[in-house]
Amino acid sequence: MAQAAVTPRFAIERAGPLLPAFTLWWREVVRFYRQPARVAGVILSPLLFWIVIGAGFGSSLQRGATGTGSFLNYFFPGALIMIVLFTSIFTMMSVIEDRNEGFLLSVMVAPVHRSGIVLGKVLGGTTLSTIQGLAFLIFAPMIGIRLGLDQLLLVALITFLTAFALTALGFAIAWRMESAQGFHAIINLFLIPLWLLSGALFPVHGAHGWLQVLMRINPLTYGMDALLLTMFPTTTPATLLPLWPSIAILAFFAAAVFIAGFMMANRRSTVPAA
Amino acid sequence: MATALENRIAPSVRNAAAVIQVENVRHSYGNRIALNGVSFEVFAGEIFALLGPNGSGKTTLFRILSTLMLPTWGRATVAGFDPATAPDEVRRRIGVVFQSPSVDIKLSAAENLWHQGHLYGLHGATLNDRIQQMLERVRLGDRANDRVETFSGGMRRRVELAKGLMHHPSVLLLDEPTTGLDPGARRDLWQYLQELRSREQVTIIVTTHLMEEAERCDRLAIMNAGQVVALGTPAQLRSQIGGDVIMLETNQPEELARRIQHKFRVAVTVMDTHVRMERREGHRFVTDLVEEFPGEIQSISVSKPTLEDVFIDRTGHRFWTEPAEASEQEEKR
Numbered sequence: 045m046a047q048a049a050v051t052p053r054f055a056i057e058r059a060g061p062l063l064p065a066f067t068l069w070w071r072e073v074v075r076f077y078r079q080p081a082r083v084a085g086v087i088l089s090p091l092l093f094w095i096v097i098g099a100g101f102g103s104s105l106q107r108g109a110t111g112t113g114s115f116l117n118y119f120f121p122g123a124l125i126m127i128v129l130f131t132s133i134f135t136m137m138s139v140i141e142d143r144n145e146g147f148l149l150s151v152m153v154a155p156v157h158r159s160g161i162v163l164g165k166v167l168g169g170t171t172l173s174t175i176q177g178l179a180f181l182i183f184a185p186m187i188g189i190r191l192g193l194d195q196l197l198l199v200a201l202i203t204f205l206t207a208f209a210l211t212a213l214g215f216a217i218a219w220r221m222e223s224a225q226g227f228h229a230i231i232n233l234f235l236i237p238l239w240l241l242s243g244a245l246f247p248v249h250g251a252h253g254w255l256q257v258l259m260r261i262n263p264l265t266y267g268m269d270a271l272l273l274t275m276f277p278t279t280t281p282a283t284l285l286p287l288w289p290s291i292a293i294l295a296f297f298a299a300a301v302f303i304a305g306f307m308m309a310n311r312r313s314t315v316p317a318a
Numbered sequence: 319m320a321t322a323l324e325n326r327i328a329p330s331v332r333n334a335a336a337v338i339q340v341e342n343v344r345h346s347y348g349n350r351i352a353l354n355g356v357s358f359e360v361f362a363g364e365i366f367a368l369l370g371p372n373g374s375g376k377t378t379l380f381r382i383l384s385t386l387m388l389p390t391w392g393r394a395t396v397a398g399f400d401p402a403t404a405p406d407e408v409r410r411r412i413g414v415v416f417q418s419p420s421v422d423i424k425l426s427a428a429e430n431l432w433h434q435g436h437l438y439g440l441h442g443a444t445l446n447d448r449i450q451q452m453l454e455r456v457r458l459g460d461r462a463n464d465r466v467e468t469f470s471g472g473m474r475r476r477v478e479l480a481k482g483l484m485h486h487p488s489v490l491l492l493d494e495p496t497t498g499l500d501p502g503a504r505r506d507l508w509q510y511l512q513e514l515r516s517r518e519q520v521t522i523i524v525t526t527h528l529m530e531e532a533e534r535c536d537r538l539a540i541m542n543a544g545q546v547v548a549l550g551t552p553a554q555l556r557s558q559i560g561g562d563v564i565m566l567e568t569n570q571p572e573e574l575a576r577r578i579q580h581k582f583r584v585a586v587t588v589m590d591t592h593v594r595m596e597r598r599e600g601h602r603f604v605t606d607l608v609e610e611f612p613g614e615i616q617s618i619s620v621s622k623p624t625l626e627d628v629f630i631d632r633t634g635h636r637f638w639t640e641p642a643e644a645s646e647q648e649e650k651r
Contacts, residue, residue, distance in 0.1 A: 063436050063439060063441060064436060064437050066436065067432075067433045067436035067437065070433070071422060071425065071433055074424070074425065074429075075422065075424045075425070078424045079424070144418075145418055145419055145420065146416035146417070146418035146419050146420035147420045147421075147422060149386065149414075149416050149418070149420060150414065150416065150420035150434070150481065151437060152385075152386060153384050153385060153386065153409055153412070153414045154409060154434075154437035154438060155406045155407075155409035155410045155438065155439075156437055312387075312388055312405070313387070313388060314345065314387060314388050314389070314390050315347065315387065316381055316386055316387050
């Protein structure tokens with residue numbers, strides 16, 4: 045009797061983190077596309093934002109100041125980054141929902157390496173926001189941006205890395221957060237400025253002293269730069285670093301935030317884990 | 319592999335059939351003490367209840383046993399492993415059903431189980447068979463592909479239970495499993511738990527604040543203010559009450575209690591406007607009381623002891639305290 049209780053009844057091989065990561069990723073994606081309002085909101089709102097702000101600012105900015113032609117052109121990668129930012133961060137609101145329901149608890153009591161949990165959640169959000177970001181490229185030809193296959197692949201890579209970094213950031217922020225309201229407060233306080241200071245609205249070189257410093261240390265700036273360099277190769281926009289070093293910084297940032305998220309989820313303490 | 323595992327099994331479990339051992343576990347959230355030295359054992363194949371009002375510490379204990387939280391002091395073993403030091407070994411052997419629903423209502427019943435199976439390393443044909451088997455067993459075979467959002471509360475609970483049992487756990491932990499269920503669904507669930515115990519020898523530990531549920535268990539621990547105040551089978555606990563329970567209602571409970579105590583040498587408890595005591599041959603004692611204190615007693619009742627009486631006997635207060643009072647006590651702690 046004692047023996048029966050001690051050995052697991054089902055011959056469970058110690059599953060690696062990949063199967064759990066896959067299943068959490070799958071759930072995240074399926075769940076998203078089963079809520080049409082979420083899908084519509086994410087596609088339509090950045091489009092409106094891009095058209096209204098881009099068109100409004102466009103006429104008041106001098107052509108050529110950004111090295112990419114019109115401001116609407118310059119703002120295109122900025123809008124893409126914004127779509128990725130919003131989708132990434134908002135998908136991680138599901139961490140808070142999952143906690144308020146019992147879903148997160150049921151995952152936490154499973155014999156799953158915590159890296160699998162974080163990877164699954166983050167890749168789920170990353171997939172969604174990469175798709176949304178790349179869907180936005182449909183509008184590129186309308187403003188005269190024509191991308192070759194190699195450029196498209198590069199844009200996809202940069203978008204994926206940006207999405208991964210921001211989703212992991214969203215995960216780390218949401219992990220200890222108890223309410224969606226608190227999460228919104230952080231977004232307004234921290235993430236909107238992160239985007240504003242990434243070069244999405246105005247180039248780094250035009251900014252003033254301290255603002256330029258903030259922009260230089262903002263990892264998102266390098267994602268923005270990488271997109272500019274890929275999308276406008278002939279006009280050579282003024283960026284801080286060349287393409288691949290920019291991508292490297294972005295990748296490093298993504299890895300660092302992911303590890304931070306993992307360490308938070310992996311920590312066991314005398315307060316409830318979820 | 320087997321020997322490596324055996325070496326990590328607590329020595330005391332190798333011989334005894336205790337599947338869960340809790341040894342002097344204490345826990346505090348900041349200054350608030352939630353568990354104040356709790357010890358008990360649960361044996362293989364038992365249905366064991368943790369009965370207690372809200373704030374008695376049963377959920378805290380549940381979190382510790384299910385590896386979600388480390389205790390601030392003390393030790394527990396679940397299926398031979400310490401949830402604090404070998405969480406994954408414990409996790410592979412326990413199934414957990416939480417009070418808050420963990421099913422994803424946007425997924426179908428089968429998809430929920432498919433997902434759950436993956437978390438436990440099940441896949442392919444084994445997983446598909448298991449999903450089918452579990453859904454049949456909780457009588458949801460015909461609703462496998464319907465989204466859980468279309469299910470009733472009782473059906474959702476059954477999916478929840480199927481989720482917790484996907485990996486054949488040897489220990490099943492349930493936190494207030496019948497919350498929000500109608501009486502019929504509640505009865506079904508208990509019937510199923512009893513079947514599960516007798517057919518598969520699954521050890522079941524369940525937290526509840528419902529006396530009727532605790533009555534259905536093999537043994538129970540009654541908890542109050544972070545401590546176990548009574549431990550045993552329902553019948554054992556009831557028999558510890560000295561005979562019948564007499565409750566009388568009066569305008570001056572303190573005064574009357576003092577006089578009853580003086581005259582009859584019986585232990586009395588004052589609860590609001592009631593005076594409560596335990597006595598053999600309660601019906602005879604009632605006559606004595608009424609004759610001794612004419613006009614002072616507004617109403618009087620005699621009953622066979624229940625688990626609630628055990629609770630009152632051990633704690634000196636009712637199981638259900640007023641919400642305001644309860645939260646006040648919470649703060650003081």
